[in-house]
Amino acid sequence: QYERVLLGHGSGGKLSADLIQRVFLAELGNDVLLALEDSATLDLGSPDAASGQHRGGPRIAFTTDSFVVKPLFFPGGDIGKLAVHGTVNDLAVSGATPRFLSAAFILEEGFSIESLRRIVVSMREACVEAGVTLVTGDTKVVDRGKGDEVFITTTGIGVHEVNHHLSIHHARPGDRIIVSGTIGDHGMTIMSTREGIEFETALQSDTAALNGLTRAMLEACPSIRVMRDPTRGGVSSTLNELAAASEVGVALDESAIPLRPEVHSACEMLGLDPMYVANEGKLIVVVPEPDCQSLLQVMKQHPLGRDAAVIGHVVADHPGMVVMRSLIGGQRVVTMLAGEQLPRIC
């Protein structure tokens, strides 16, 4: 039992879930928060004054993330891009159309204005590309040594134009599990940049806005049950959350999981399992088996889904547990990330 905050409380794995449960949900719990989806779904309708009946307003999606990544700039992106993509993606995987963002900056005294401007330009480009508008912000400064250059918190509003009702609770035995592309790219890029390791082929973060892909997927395949972006904690943590929330088992096929050779090498060199490494432009989708192949084709036609692959399926056995058939034939249980592998990955 910990009495102080540990780095692992920010891992996106087991310790994160524990702190959120024990402190935040225990005190603030309400139905929307307790669902632990990527975005809260809000109904802005209000009781009609005249009739007393509930006028249906639009259902909106609402989500927030702070970004504390180090280094601020890395191959394939920077903290500004992450801050826009991360929040856009939590809206997108909830089935909403991302529309508006806020951005709050905590600057450390002495931080370079030139770097700040680069980050802001990068955010602008990411907003334009994702079709969202940054409409409100905040700027605070902390004294030297009390922050780390810049932290950015973005919060997003999306609109549920179609009522998809995606949920981490909706996976059913028989469903297929697809990942939209190679895993671990973002985390290993940050890691190797930080460690100053160079590989033959340059690693690059996969940070990207997924709302174009999710829109195409949902239009083609309204039967999708779950979408989720496997960020901190990696694919394994997301699948464990899914197994627990839906009270199902997950069966994975290791040979089917897309992995870049350079990410594979980097993981081997640093002794990391790519299943636990963060992604910033990937999603996991759970779909009824009959629609699996058509959805896969739609995904493959999108630039961000080119390497999409069916990596496993949902089973009634071992509920709450993720089991992987390994390359060499055996089976192993894939648990949630337990400690902290890669602090400040996003």
Next chain:
Amino acid sequence: QYERVLLGHGSGGKLSADLIQRVFLAELGNDVLLALEDSATLDLGSPDAASGQHRGGPRIAFTTDSFVVKPLFFPGGDIGKLAVHGTVNDLAVSGATPRFLSAAFILEEGFSIESLRRIVVSMREACVEAGVTLVTGDTKVVDRGKGDEVFITTTGIGVHEVNHHLSIHHARPGDRIIVSGTIGDHGMTIMSTREGIEFETALQSDTAALNGLTRAMLEACPSIRVMRDPTRGGVSSTLNELAAASEVGVALDESAIPLRPEVHSACEMLGLDPMYVANEGKLIVVVPEPDCQSLLQVMKQHPLGRDAAVIGHVVADHPGMVVMRSLIGGQRVVTMLAGEQLPRIC
């Protein structure tokens, strides 16, 4: 010309405005952001697929603030209360009914879980009192020495149930200016706590949710033109923003400005002008002269408006400038806060 972030960039005064203008608005500018209101007003209506016509959705208010106050706990409140009240108030003074909050936490490794829990409990109480629901959150951890215990970013959504169209651009010559109570209470409480100064009468932060007060005010007096919470930078910075945005002059009467004797003493002792000191549970309202007295009575009937007072009026002369008739008779120009008086006040 600065090349690095200065503490003054977080003051809420001139340097803050300058950084926001030069970096954020220059790169991200759009109509909603450029209005620089306390909340962005968003229209969630969307073109109707069938008719191509615009279905009017509800107008919503959207705002964000990061909180980095030191110390975390102080007489009258703590960082958690501030984080809820601050965002609720930016929604309320925009004329909206605050409904939903997100909260993103940046924790420093080693921070006490017990203190974190106290803060979260405090947020829950503040949410209940203000009638808002915290529906989504985020938790990141930074390594020891790269943060400062805890930073909280709250973002809020409110609904414009009535179309008030309040705006910092709407003050007109002849309008009256009312402040809802004594000024400088929050800032001087933080300052004296930090400096370990004790006064005969204990100072206490005025942090409070203003949405009850604003609702009563708007119901009684729909002609209100501007509301604003004078937080960082104090009353003088808010009035200067108002004078500039509405292209009018502001004439103040120093003798009318409500000030607690203990705040007055503390300011004298520390050489501070209460006009520049932060408030967290006060608002400034601009109202057409004919409605001024009735509005004042409504405010005085509310616990948070008991000490409300007319402190000046809007003039056509000296547009963009705030001029104060002082206690001893002379006149002086009250400019925006220039440097940084009280870092990390909220």
